[in-house]
Amino acid sequence: DAKTTQPPSMDCAEGRAANLPCNHSTISGNEYVYWYRQIHSQGPQYIIHGLKNNETNEMASLIITEDRKSSTLILPHATLRDTAVYYCIVRVVNAGNMLTFGGGTRLMVKP
Amino acid sequence: DAGVTQSPTHLIKTRGQHVTLRCSPISGHKSVSWYQQVLGQGPQFIFQYYEKEERGRGNFPDRFSARQFPNYSSELNVNALLLGDSALYLCASSLVTGRGNQPQHFGDGTRLSIL
Numbered sequence: 001d002a003k004t005t006q007p008p009s010m011d012c013a014e015g016r017a018a019n020l021p022c023n024h025s026t027i028s029g030n031e032y033v034y035w036y037r038q039i040h041s042q043g044p045q046y047i048i049h050g051l052k053n054n055e056t057n058e059m060a061s062l063i064i065t066e067d068r069k070s071s072t073l074i075l076p077h078a079t080l081r082d083t084a085v086y087y088c089i090v091r092v093v094n095a096g097n098m099l100t101f102g103g104g105t106r107l108m109v110k111p
Numbered sequence: 112d113a114g115v116t117q118s119p120t121h122l123i124k125t126r127g128q129h130v131t132l133r134c135s136p137i138s139g140h141k142s143v144s145w146y147q148q149v150l151g152q153g154p155q156f157i158f159q160y161y162e163k164e165e166r167g168r169g170n171f172p173d174r175f176s177a178r179q180f181p182n183y184s185s186e187l188n189v190n191a192l193l194l195g196d197s198a199l200y201l202c203a204s205s206l207v208t209g210r211g212n213q214p215q216h217f218g219d220g221t222r223l224s225i226l
Binding site for chain 2: 036046049087097101104
């Protein structure tokens, strides 16, 4: 699976949009981009995933650049409960269930 | 709907002992994976099981083993416990083996402390 690079930490004001970047410059054509988050003392929570088109669900939006070398997770109106470590993961289709977690981005939402 | 459930939530063992951790997947999910998360790091893949067979294995010693039952629940066993085995052990389930793009859904883990 391709390696991902994320900033170690970010701050966001409550009510504002949180934009979390992820670089995956070596991504290949059959790799999806997945985002998970982990709130303290809980298991990782699935947020969203995509291949090349932008995706949106009730939690977030995923913007993938045209060359697929980077992506941005957008939380449109961050709340204090969005404070967590956010992981960007790329995974090959048909390669089994293994997810390779990096260090993630620790997002702190401040009042 | 019930999510992935793991038991126990916390466990304390001493070096040399063995431990069994249990996981019940989301209803309808047939694939179960296990991860180890050491404090301050991201989860690391240990095993994947589907239809009672091991389908993937991470870089862990043979002291770690697992199995899956006909009802798709799973157990992770660790023998000859070391201090370094202290971690949060996470179970994740998904609809299929990983073909396609089905996401995994995680339980809240078992926190294992080795004294």
